[in-house]
Amino acid sequence: MSLLALEGVAVEVGGRRILDLEWLEVEPGEIVAVLGPTGAGKSTLLRVAHLLERPLRGTVRWRGEAVGWPAPLELRRQIAMAFQDPLLFAGTVAENVGYGLEVRRVDGAERKRRVSALLELFGIASLAARRPASLSGGEAQRTALARALAPAPELLLLDEPLASLDEPIRQRLRSDLTTILRRHGVGCLWVTHDQAEALAVADRVAVLEGGRLAQVGRPSEVFYQPATPFVAGFVGTGNTLRGRVTAVREGIVSVDLGGVEVEAVADLPVGASVLACIRPEDVVLGRSGGATHHSARNRMTGKVLAVLPQGATTRVTVACGVRLEALVTRRSAEDLGLVPDLDVWLAVKATAVHLIAEAG
Amino acid sequence: MGPELWQVIALSLVVSGVAxxxxxxxxxxxxxxxxxxxxxxRQLLVTLVNTGMGLPPVVVGLVVFLLLARAGPLGSLELLYTPTAMILAQVVIAWPLVVGVTLAAIQGLDARLRLQILSLGASPSQLYWKLVREARLSLVAALAAGFGSIISEVGAVMMVGGNIRGETRVMTTAIVLETRQGNFGLAIALSVVLLLIALGVNWLFTWVQQRGRV
Structure with a gap:
């Protein structure tokens, strides 16, 4: 049975519908990432999931039982939330972490024990007596997360919890937090606009667009088989090209992308308008005249337009009838000597071309 | 200083303290x-509070006087020219100040703090109490500002208290009287005591704020 289920939940503000969900649920111990741009209704979703805002219509279920409004405090206390900003209270780190236990009237000795355990878990035991003003951003956010988890909630709601941290600190906290959630079986609704974060932490990903769910699925489904052009754009598919199906043969369709033809695995009729999505990391690239023994069905030749190093990887734009972006490791970009105007070949497996049927 | 002087100082502290x-x-x-x-x-109420923060004490004194006067609506209580009447007048002066400073303090807190406190499992009363604790430095400011304004106020307590020797005479009204009678030494002594009290209150206020910051 699901921990939390939102059924046909809609919220309106000033007559404008800002949330309209057909169905969204979180299983016990499951991490569901909610991806979406600013204004997609993510914060409203969290307030409803926290039983703090009554939806205009629809049902919220906790362990299968419909929640009555206003939601009972005992129910609300099974859920906790942490925000992008730590929002720490005046007092020490230990007092902050103990607040949820204090309001639940957990007795002193037990409270002390829980607080120490949580401080230990988040690696901030040495900061117990410190005041919020003296903490770094990462330390403050660890305190906020320890505070949210101290009362042992069954569901944790996270609103962009790592968005204001610097990269190395963010990655460490991300992995620490997921480990803790997994080990203690805490269900989690994790709102983020960072697709890499969603991919790294989630069992399932829900993409919100204008208050509606554009797609819900396992990370690989959402990332490699986006259901709509919006999802494709938002999860950073990179190459999205409009085309038309020209032939169908044994589950393989040929698509004319206007200048180049590719083959893809799909079940679509001849004449269908499609959006072809090709993730840049699925585009294999080589120097013309060099080794070309690649088994991919789609092979093209083209000219390098631009080379953009991005740390460990390099983004290469190639003109091959259409513009395609490829992501190669920095090392192979150097080995291949990629520079603008270089003649190259490209290879893309038919299974790496994802087609979204479009109306008309 | 004689016992009468001590009585004047004590009454000042008691009246303004209670108020x-x-x-x-x-x-x-x-x-x-x-x-x-x-x-x-709400906007109307906020405007009224803000106006109340700047009420001329003399006007407050007049209104309270008219309320408590024998022919007034509360005349039967026979409170005019008692310390209770002085407390009442000082409450009317200090209350809008306290409301206004508290309002500003609560609005100055991060709006998301409320959601954060609720999300950690606070009941409505626990939420209120936590917000008071978060805004406590500003509330100490409200306390200091309110106390400072009423203990040094003279117009209203003069009107509703009457400056009756041994009964409703406080430091400010005593200073006025002694100055008028040419007893400058006594007036100056009382003024110094009043200044010391103001200094003490502010020192306490700063000390609490500093402690809260660390």
Whole structure:
């Protein structure tokens, strides 16, 4: 049975519908990432999931039982939330972490024990007596997360919890937090606009667009088989090209992308308008005249337009009838000597071309 | 200084002390309520409070005088020219100050703090109490500002207290009287005591703030 289920939940503000969900649920111990741009209704979703805002219509279920409004405090206390900003209270780190236990009237000795355990878990035991003003951003956010988890909630709601941290600190906290959630079986609704974060932490990903769910699925489904052009754009598919199906043969369709033809695995009729999505990391690239023994069905030749190093990887734009972006490791970009105007070949497996049927 | 002088000082502290405590008890919840909730007519109330923060004490004195005068609506209580009347007048002066400063303090807190406190499992009353604790430095400011304004106030206590020797004479009214009678030594001594009290209150206030910051 699901921990939390939102059924046909809609919220309106000033007559404008800002949330309209057909169905969204979180299983016990499951991490569901909610991806979406600013204004997609993510914060409203969290307030409803926290039983703090009554939806205009629809049902919220906790362990299968419909929640009555206003939601009972005992129910609300099974859920906790942490925000992008730590929002720490005046007092020490230990007092902050103990607040949820204090309001639940957990007795002193037990409270002390829980607080120490949580401080230990988040690696901030040495900061117990410190005041919020003296903490770094990462330390403050660890305190906020320890505070949210101290009362042992069954569901944790996270609103962009790592968005204001610097990269190395963010990655460490991300992995620490997921480990803790997994080990203690805490269900989690994790709102983020960072697709890499969603991919790294989630069992399932829900993409919100204008208050509606554009797609819900396992990370690989959402990332490699986006259901709509919006999802494709938002999860950073990179190459999205409009085309038309020209032939169908044994589950393989040929698509004319206007200048180049590719083959893809799909079940679509001849004449269908499609959006072809090709993730840049699925585009294999080589120097013309060099080794070309690649088994991919789609092979093209083209000219390098631009080379953009991005740390460990390099983004290469190639003109091959259409513009395609490829992501190669920095090392192979150097080995291949990629520079603008270089003649190259490209290879893309038919299974790496994802087609979204479009109306008309 | 003679015992009469000590009595004057003590009465000043008692009257203003009681008045500020009553103002805090009646004013802080109203300030929190106005700071947290949106409802029709709220803007009008906030405007009234802000106006009240600048009420001329003499006008307050007149209104309280008319209320308590024998022919007034509360005349039967026979409170005019008693310390209770002085407390009442000082509450009317300090209460809007307390409400206004509390309101500003609550509005100055991060709006998301409320959601964060609720999300950690606080009941409505626990939420209110936590917000008071978060805004406590500003509330100490409200206390200091309110106390400072009423203990040094002279017009209203003169009108409703009457400056009766041994009964309603406080430091400010005594200073006025002694100056008028040419007893400058006594007037100056009382002024120094009043200044020392103001200094002490401010020192206490700064000390609490510094402690809260560390």
């Amino acid at each position: 500020i405590v009553v103002s805090m008890v009646l004013g802080v919840p109203v300030g929190i309520f106005l700071g947290l909730h949106r409802f029709p007519g």
